[in-house]
Amino acid sequence: MASIPLFLSAAFHSCWLAQAPALETSKSSPNGLEALLQRLVHSYPAEGTWWGAIAAMLIACLAVFAFLNLFALFAVWLERKVSAHMQCRLGPMEVGPHGVLQTIADGIKLTVKEDIIPRVADKVLFIVAPIIVFTGTFIRFAPLPFGDYLVASDLNLGLFYIAAVGSVEVLGVIMAGWSSNNKWSLFGTIRTATQMVSYEIPIGIAFVTVAVSAGTLSTMQIVEQQSGWFWHWFVFRNPFLMVLSIIYLIASLAECKRSPFDLPEAESELVSGFHTEYTGIRFALFFLSEYAAMYLVSGVAVVAFFGGWYLGIPVIDRIGAAPDSSALAFVIGLLIKAHVLIGKAVGLVFVQMWVRWTLPRVRLDQMMSLCLKVLLPISLACLVGSALWDLFMGSLASGKEYSMFFWLE
Amino acid sequence: MEAILLESVLAPYLPAFLYFAVVAATAAGFLIASRLLGPRRRDPLKLSTYECGVPLLGGTRDRFSVKFYLVAILFVLFDIETVFLIPWAVEFRQFGWLGILEMFIFLGILIIGLVYAFKRGALKWD
Numbered sequence: 464m465a466s467i468p469l470f471l472s473a474a475f476h477s478c479w480l481a482q483a484p485a486l487e488t489s490k491s492s493p494n495g496l497e498a499l500l501q502r503l504v505h506s507y508p509a510e511g512t513w514w515g516a517i518a519a520m521l522i523a524c525l526a527v528f529a530f531l532n533l534f535a536l537f538a539v540w541l542e543r544k545v546s547a548h549m550q551c552r553l554g555p556m557e558v559g560p561h562g563v564l565q566t567i568a569d570g571i572k573l574t575v576k577e578d579i580i581p582r583v584a585d586k587v588l589f590i591v592a593p594i595i596v597f598t599g600t601f602i603r604f605a606p607l608p609f610g611d612y613l614v615a616s617d618l619n620l621g622l623f624y625i626a627a628v629g630s631v632e633v634l635g636v637i638m639a640g641w642s643s644n645n646k647w648s649l650f651g652t653i654r655t656a657t658q659m660v661s662y663e664i665p666i667g668i669a670f671v672t673v674a675v676s677a678g679t680l681s682t683m684q685i686v687e688q689q690s691g692w693f694w695h696w697f698v699f700r701n702p703f704l705m706v707l708s709i710i711y712l713i714a715s716l717a718e719c720k721r722s723p724f725d726l727p728e729a730e731s732e733l734v735s736g737f738h739t740e741y742t743g744i745r746f747a748l749f750f751l752s753e754y755a756a757m758y759l760v761s762g763v764a765v766v767a768f769f770g771g772w773y774l775g776i777p778v779i780d781r782i783g784a785a786p787d788s789s790a791l792a793f794v795i796g797l798l799i800k801a802h803v804l805i806g807k808a809v810g811l812v813f814v815q816m817w818v819r820w821t822l823p824r825v826r827l828d829q830m831m832s833l834c835l836k837v838l839l840p841i842s843l844a845c846l847v848g849s850a851l852w853d854l855f856m857g858s859l860a861s862g863k864e865y866s867m868f869f870w871l872e
Numbered sequence: 873m874e875a876i877l878l879e880s881v882l883a884p885y886l887p888a889f890l891y892f893a894v895v896a897a898t899a900a901g902f903l904i905a906s907r908l909l910g911p912r913r914r915d916p917l918k919l920s921t922y923e924c925g926v927p928l929l930g931g932t933r934d935r936f937s938v939k940f941y942l943v944a945i946l947f948v949l950f951d952i953e954t955v956f957l958i959p960w961a962v963e964f965r966q967f968g969w970l971g972i973l974e975m976f977i978f979l980g981i982l983i984i985g986l987v988y989a990f991k992r993g994a995l996k997w998d
Contacts, residue, residue, distance in 0.1 A: 517890070524891040528898065574902070575909045582919040594899040601895040605888040616887035623958055624888075645921050646932045657940055660947040667954035674961035739922055744906035748899060835946065836990070843983065846957075850964065850972055 520616075527604055527615045535754040536566040538812060542754075545816045576743035581644065584740065588642030593741065593748040595635030600752035600759070603628045606682050607762050610772045610801030614683060621682035622670045625763060626663070629718070632752070633659045636727075639749075640737035651736030654827065655720060655727035661834040662717040662724075668842040669711040672849045673767045676700060686771030693775025694868035698768040701856075701867050703848040708768040710842050712811075715760035717830070719753065722819040724830055761811035762804075769807055772800035942994055953982050 540555065540563055547554025555562030580589055606621035608614040618624050633656055640652020670680075676697055677685045689696045698708045717724035720736075728736035738749045765771060773780045782788075783796025825833070856869075921928055960967070960975050967974075 517886075520887040520890050521894070524887060524894050527891070528894055574906050576906070577910045577912060578903075578906050579918060581921055582916070583921055590903070594896065594903070597899040598892065598896045602888070602892045605891045615891050616884060618884050618888060626954075643921075644932050645923075646930065646934070647922070649932050649934075649936075653936055653940055657943050660951075661943060664947065664950040664954065667951065668957075671954060671957045671961045674958060675964045678962060678965055680958070680962060734922065734924065743910060744902050748902060831943065832996075839950070839986070840983075843979065847976065847979065850975075853964070854969065854972060 524615050527609070528601065530609070531601060531604060531755050531758065532751065534758050535751045536570065537563075538754040538757060539566045539569075539750070541813070542816050542819075545813065546820050549817075549820045570747060573747040574744050578744065579742045581740050583644040585642035585644065588638045589740075592635050592639035592642060593745045595638065596632055597635075597748040597752045599628065599631035599635055600756050602631075603759055604755075604762075607759065608682050608686065608766065608771065608804065609762075610804050611797060613797070613801055617681060617683050619679070619681045622674065622680045622685070622763070622767065625759075626667055626670055629663065630660075632756075636737050639741070643737070643740035645740050647733045647735070647739045648737050651727050651733045651739065654733075655737055658717055658720070658724060658727060658830060661831060662714040662838075665710050665714040665834065665838040665842045666718060668839075668846055669707045669714070670767070672704065672707055672842075672846045673697060675846070675850050676704065676853060682766050682771075686766055686773065689770045690773050690780060691777055692868075692871070693770060693773075694866050694871060696768065696770035696773075696775065698770075699866060699868055701849055701852040703845040703852060704768065707842060707845045707849070708764070710838050710845070711764055711768065712814075714834075714838060715764065716815060716818065717834070719756045719760055719815070721757070721815055723822040723825050725819075725824055726827055726830060757812050757815055758808060761808040761815070764811055765804060765807045772804040774799075774803045946989065946994070949985070950982075953979075 543565070544554045544561070555565035558564040558568045580586060603625050605616040606614065606618040606624050608617075636655045636659070637652055640648040640655070643649075673685060674680050677688050679685060679688075685697075693699065697704050699705065716722075720727045727733075728738075733739070738746055741749060779799065781796075782799060783793040788796075923929060956978070957975070960971065964971065
């Protein structure tokens, strides 16, 4: 477990290189370790060559992508361990210490398995579908930060991009189920599409409310607005956002097709949902993207509601943030922030697993009425309430303080 | 004008496009690796459709409940609503009370529609 954050820090050294032009040169005298670190930070000049810039971007993208793949492998192992311990079992124990390498062994096994396309399947769609699901899930991570400066692509439409690209995955799922030409796949597909598009609405309204509070859609700027004490996090900003964060967490479970909303893959009803006919590496692609999506919704929840890379204690959050701080302090601050953000997100992933092994599956009609009759009206009311709150508090406190815990300061 | 558009609006998307290329290439690479490494032993039973071990019952290109179409229509309605809300949300502080009033009228019309669908039983699922 301890090696995971260490690996992450290593992976992000290259990621932060790509964001280096945004940094100001630090003024401390360069010697020894600090000189080395400074060279690293400033090795990408703001007026550099175009291929240098492209290479730095590519390294950042590869770092994010590598992290996500390794996270997905880790999450599969974690899910098996969590479920096992909740049922008083041990789970995988054979491959590596406590079975940590089990998922890698499974991945190798799936890669060397025969690649089967059913005779009645629509070949082109059947081959393209897993690529679309995998790509559609993983490209949503482009604007998702992993720490201060650690983002593959800081888009000004961040949250909107994440919501919009999320719909591509539904297309892939429909293609997979339809092209399999199997009735279990088809039923699973219809359920998946219904569920995913329905629960996109409360999620979209939650994003709109965050945009109302932040005044921007860029994920980096949204996090920046939650700096300071932890009651500046959007979840504590007003009662409406607190309710909306819970709605977002419920809806994101459905968006990830996680229990208690795992009807699309209900093993006891439909064999395996839309990927019944998929074997080998194609199945692995669906599986990897499913676990990557768990990290995505958790990461977005952390960015939008739970303070992003800020721990909520200004003394710690300010390490290395001052313009005259040394390169070493800057790097330490960067590592703390990355670990805080990823730690929070992994904590939420654990909550998703916990929910899965605690709650039974809901029925289709319960799932639909929960979305359209409960979550949608409440989230609309929260949008209105949050907007009114911001206007009232803005006029009361001269536009400075919006948090409902402003009296603590 | 074009240079400004390229530098300020589209430039942040360059890493996103690169990232897209990396992901798509990896997905395709996985499939090619599997095709190269995996065995290829085909037989009619292996390539048949999975039906829990019994002969295939019924077709797949069949009808399904009309309720799913209704969900799709409602989704389009409320998704477009969200899209309309997003520019308003970002510029919310500039608009002030007038902006919030206009948006409440827009939301009010949509909520009337939702209540109508609710009353007509469009959201009932049995």
